[in-house]
Amino acid sequence: MNKKKLMLIATAALMGAGAMAQQVKFVEYDLxxxxxxxxxxxxxxxxxAVTVMYHVGSKNEQVGRTGFAHFFEHLLFEGSDNIKRGEFMKIVSSNGGQNNANTTQDRTFYYEVFPSNQLELGLWLESERMLHPVINEIGVKTQNEVVKEEKRMRIDNxxxxxxxxxxxxxLxxxxPYHWQTIGSMEDLDAAKLEEFQAFFKKFYVxxxxxxxxxxxxxxxxxxxLVATYFSDVPKGAPVVQPSIKEAPITKEMIDTAYDANIQIPAVFAAYRTPGxxxxxxxxxxxxxxxxxGGASSRLYKKMVDDKKNALQVAAFNYSLEDYGAYITLALPNGNAKLEDLLKDMDEEVAKLQTDLISESDYQKLQNQFENDYVSANTKMVGVAENLSDGYTYNKNxxxxxxxxxxIRSITREEIRDVAKKYLNKNQRLVLYYLPKK
Structure with a gap:
């Protein structure tokens, strides 16, 4: 048997083993x-990993009271009727665990990762968070300062x-995607304690x-154990997710924004896309x-490697439940003009809209996605989050x-046609992002 054929057999065996590993078995039911x-x-x-995903994010907020969902990401670590204020994270760490939470426009996700003999502790902690957290003036004021500091560190500076x-x-x-998840500090300052309590009662059920x-x-x-700790949590009123439509963008928008924290400008092209x-x-x-997607991708090879007119270039689909934003961006190298960078990015998008990608590029694409998919399911908290996402967004x-x-069923023709459908100049925002003097 020649060496090439042996390699093919070995590759096929590895792919088969990978396919088996990717099957996530689970049991599901409702209380x-x-x-x-x-x-x-x-x-x-x-x-x-013990995780709870609530179907509430910044899109469930009201104008004038933004930032509530992200605020509760912090506030629900304050304590409960049975957990003293400030003790939640200490209990986790002292029992060999790790914990965190994150909020998007669409959902809030809490998790603890423990040695498996501490499963019951994780369930108790999450049931306490859901059943009777302490939401009082002290906690609200404390976490208000925490959120402000986070905004200063992660966004303002x-x-x-x-x-x-x-x-x-x-776009x-x-x-409600109009505002960012962290919301407005003025809105949080103006909110009364009763408003925070009502938000919890409505969504964290x-x-x-x-x-x-x-x-x-x-x-x-x-x-x-789940029955022991969660069966007594009272059911809330049905939560109805907002259904708000945007009129199609039919004319290119060109605008400028300024950032005092940058020295190198950037150019963005953003298109509103489906959920x-x-x-x-x-x-x-x-x-x-x-x-x-990496150093061999079209934009990187063209603009960073060959023309050397860009320090950084990227394209990504910021995908959310109701809509998304497809964004291309570039930072100039030296005296390169932003208009020229935009032209180069547009040329590569236009090629995708007219020509099919090659079979070899298509296979590389599939391999990249498969690697990402496997990596996302290597840690227990990642598996839990993916399972939760499927149920939260699709009830699947x-x-x-x-x-x-x-993903394997997506064809080269679909890639061309979808690029042609959404990534057009009359459907986009061009944003020049410049240093503020």
């Missing part, structure tokens, strides 16, 4: 109070940190959440990889096992 429960057993390591805000407030005029547990667990014992649950959004993810927890098949 009487509406809490959706997902259990994934994986005994490769003695760890367990960071280079290029405000470009999302500048793009989204121009969206009606939808079991029927608006999914509890996902992944790792070294006994499924039947875990079901019993993450659509097939077109998945196709746009592949379009991004063609344009800027098994999406974690279907995603790879969907």
């Amino acid at each position: 009487d109070n509406g809490l959706h429960v997902v259990l994934h057993q994986d005994k490769k390591a003695p760890v367990v 960071q280079p290029y940190a405000k470009f999302n805000e500048e793009i989204f407030k121009r 969206f005029t009606n939808h 079991p029927n608006n959440a999914v509890l996902t547990i992944a790792g070294d667990i006994d499924v039947e014992k875990t079901k019993q 993450s649950t659509t097939r077109d959004a998945q196709v746009l993810g592949l379009v991004s990889k063609v344009l800027s 927890t098994n999406e974690v096992n279907e995603e790879l098949k969907k």
